[in-house]
Amino acid sequence: MVKKIRVLIAKPGLDGHDRGAKVVARALRDAGMEVIYTGLHQTADMVVQTAIQEDVDVVGLSLLSGAHMTLFIDVLELIKDRKMDDVLVIGGGIVPEGDVLKLKEAGMKGVFGPGTSIEEMVDFIKENVRK
Amino acid sequence: MSELAERVLSGDPRAIARLISYSEDGDPRGAEEMKVIHPKAGNAYVIGVTGVMGAGKSTLVCEMARELRRRGKTVGIVAVDPTSPFSGGALLGDRIRMNELVSDEGIFIRSMGTRGMLGGLASAVFDAVEILDASGKDVVIVETVGVGQAEVDIIKIADTTMVVLVPGLGDSIQTIKAGIMEIADIFVVNKADRPGIERTVAELESLIDLSHGPGIRRVPVLQTTAKDSKGVTELLDEVNAHEAYIRSSGRFDERRKARYQAELVEIIRKRLMTLIFDEDKFKGRIESLLERIQQKEMDPYSAAEEILAKLLK
Numbered sequence: 001m002v003k004k005i006r007v008l009i010a011k012p013g014l015d016g017h018d019r020g021a022k023v024v025a026r027a028l029r030d031a032g033m034e035v036i037y038t039g040l041h042q043t044a045d046m047v048v049q050t051a052i053q054e055d056v057d058v059v060g061l062s063l064l065s066g067a068h069m070t071l072f073i074d075v076l077e078l079i080k081d082r083k084m085d086d087v088l089v090i091g092g093g094i095v096p097e098g099d100v101l102k103l104k105e106a107g108m109k110g111v112f113g114p115g116t117s118i119e120e121m122v123d124f125i126k127e128n129v130r131k
Numbered sequence: 132m133s134e135l136a137e138r139v140l141s142g143d144p145r146a147i148a149r150l151i152s153y154s155e156d157g158d159p160r161g162a163e164e165m166k167v168i169h170p171k172a173g174n175a176y177v178i179g180v181t182g183v184m185g186a187g188k189s190t191l192v193c194e195m196a197r198e199l200r201r202r203g204k205t206v207g208i209v210a211v212d213p214t215s216p217f218s219g220g221a222l223l224g225d226r227i228r229m230n231e232l233v234s235d236e237g238i239f240i241r242s243m244g245t246r247g248m249l250g251g252l253a254s255a256v257f258d259a260v261e262i263l264d265a266s267g268k269d270v271v272i273v274e275t276v277g278v279g280q281a282e283v284d285i286i287k288i289a290d291t292t293m294v295v296l297v298p299g300l301g302d303s304i305q306t307i308k309a310g311i312m313e314i315a316d317i318f319v320v321n322k323a324d325r326p327g328i329e330r331t332v333a334e335l336e337s338l339i340d341l342s343h344g345p346g347i348r349r350v351p352v353l354q355t356t357a358k359d360s361k362g363v364t365e366l367l368d369e370v371n372a373h374e375a376y377i378r379s380s381g382r383f384d385e386r387r388k389a390r391y392q393a394e395l396v397e398i399i400r401k402r403l404m405t406l407i408f409d410e411d412k413f414k415g416r417i418e419s420l421l422e423r424i425q426q427k428e429m430d431p432y433s434a435a436e437e438i439l440a441k442l443l444k
Contacts, residue, residue, distance in 0.1 A: 026222065032218045038227060039224075082310060
């Protein structure tokens with residue numbers, strides 16, 4: 001029996017810059033994971049519904065617009081409400097250090113800024129995903 | 132009754148999703164739950180959607196689901212995308228075209244990687260269809276990977292199979308008479324707003340002329356422009372007509388029997404593969420057999436016979 005890691009890569013909100021999300025999606029695929037990519041303009045509710053139906057192990061949110069303290073937090077709260085404690089939530093984008101701390105307090109396990117290597121992200125997921 | 136199966140039967144999305152995962156991963160817990168839900172499945176009508184890459188299958192599936200919801204039906208969708216043969220990973224992107232369905236509780240969408248299957252489906256599609264069926268969905272739509280000519284597994288599972296084409300395939304239609312051109316219960320020419328639509332439809336019709344004879348239902352050719360929701364109502368009416376046809380002619384029961392046969396074969400195949408290739412007692416042995424085959428000290432047939440003999444002992 002081989003448990004494959006399933007990852008949802010989602011872009012919440014109105015930010016239309018999806019190059020980063022696509023690069024990450026491809027890289028995780030190349031690392032042997034199944035990546036569900038939903039495209040742009042996801043609401044928090046859409047992210048969580050998709051995460052449930054796809055039974056993902058990881059939710060990866062990407063945002064470059066600066067609205068992460070609203071949009072990431074909305075997703076984190078919904079996930080907490082639904083008691084999806086076994087889902088690893090990570091984020092990527094331009095996130096100032098102070099916000100990183102707050103996001104981690106809100107339940108985001110990893111926040112990856114510019115310059116993060118693909119290996120770092122893959123290793124983080126493999127180490128922290130539900131076993 | 133086990134808790135997970137009970138939750139699946141009550142329609143709980145998280146239970147449905149988890150049981151599908153068990154099936155995909157070959158988790159033994161899944162088999163026990165599947166035994167419980169089987170008697171409750173069999174009511175959903177299964178529509179298969181296959182066709183060439185970029186034909187607009189996902190958009191069409193989305194539009195069909197919306198129309199089915201307008202008709203008061205609940206819908207399950209299983210969308211298959213290819214798994215990389217090198218990394219084992221997959222990029223599953225069918226949902227990009229289905230975003231507007233996500234917030235509707237009457238719809239459940241699941242993306243799946245082929246994980247080594249070659250016929251355009253994933254092995255777990257059989258279970259996923261049965262799970263969505265048992266959970267109470269009225270219609271289950273299965274979307275295959277973008278196919279070439281020979282990926283025809285969809286007919287093992289669908290009650291009605293649609294083959295989706297686009298204008299501009301030109302003479303190529305003539306050359307692909309076998310394979311996917313033979314499995315259609317309905318032909319759909321999507322992107323009907325594009326140039327070349329008349330010619331593509333005419334070529335399809337003349338192809339159908341060749342295979343069609345007295346007493347045989349003529350396969351209809353429908354035109355859709357899924358992005359503008361055009362032709363979808365007519366398409367679903369045609370599905371209803373096909374359902375009436377197969378139910379009245381006895382073909383419905385034949386198809387369901389063929390589905391269970393395919394599923395049975397698939398379960399046995401998977402278990403045998405696991406027995407042979409994942410079990411420790413064979414592991415070292417297979418390596419040494421491979422070595423000998425490569426050195427020409429043995430041939431693959433004798434090696435296979437040796438493995439099967441040991442298995443049956």
